[in-house]
Amino acid sequence: MAPSTFPQQPVDLDAVDRRIIQELVADARLSNASLAQRTGIAPSTALLRTRALIERGVLTGYHAEVSxxxxxxxxxxxxxxxxxxxxxxxxxxxxxxxxxxxxxxxxxxxxxxxxxxxxxxxxxxxxxxxxxxxxxxxxxxxxxxxxxxxxxxxxxxxxxxxxxxxxx
Structure with a gap:
């Protein structure tokens, strides 16, 4: 994924997009099946929506946090x-x-x-x-x-x- 840059224009986010983002911020290691279950959508929809958020520059990376x-x-x-x-x-x-x-x-x-x-x-x-x-x-x-x-x-x-x- 490309690094974020300032400034970016806001993109359209519906309630499902927002919920996907919130779940991934809480746990970036969440499986697609768990993400779908937590957001109340089909796994295929969760995968397509997550990929779309990446392509639109909303999700810019996943990382490990080091102590x-x-x-x-x-x-x-x-x-x-x-x-x-x-x-x-x-x-x-x-x-x-x-x-x-x-x-x-x-x-x-x-x-x-x-x-x-x-x-x-x-x-x-x-x-x-x-x-x-x-x-x-x-x-x-x-x-x-x-x-x-x-x-x-x-x-x-x-x-x-x-x-x-x-x-x-």
Whole structure:
């Protein structure tokens, strides 16, 4: 499946589409037979509807969630990054490089005083310091960073569609 891109136009979703999405967000490993049963439709319909949601760009992927501490990445941080110069070549280089670094969990292009927000996970505070020095402080396009340690992360629901949204 193709990665999601911003912005996308809303697509028509009926009650069955919304229910399929909610069930898959709750459990992406759900079998087609279970999905059909939970949504009250035939398995063939569930399969066709799910494929249509993928083709229309509504469902963009399925993933495994890793417990970061169990793989030695117990220190998480959010790093605000302000670029020194807003030159297209440097912006493109920065936005292509950062998401490829194994420590980067997410990168957000944001508005306000800063340009980017990085969510990273490393093994220790020493590794965090070294990562910032090696990947940001020495990068000629970076003008300023501010690092915030993450003490806890409470994941949201991640995509269920509110019932009160009007159909398009």
């Amino acid at each position: 970061l501490p169990t793989v030695g990445r117990s220190v998480q941080a959010l790093i605000s990054v302000r670029l020194r110069v807003h030159d297209r070549v440097q912006i493109d280089r920065f936005t292509q490089k950062m998401p490829t670094l194994p420590e980067v969990l997410s990168m957000f292009h944001i508005s306000g005083a800063n340009d980017y927000l990085l969510h990273i996970a490393v093994s220790s505070t020493e590794a965090l310091r070294d990562w910032v020095l090696d990947n940001l402080a020495t990068d000629e396009s970076v003008g300023h960073t501010e690092t915030t340690l993450v003490f806890g992360h409470h994941k949201g629901l991640g995509g269920p569609i509110p019932e009160d949204l009007p159909e398009l």
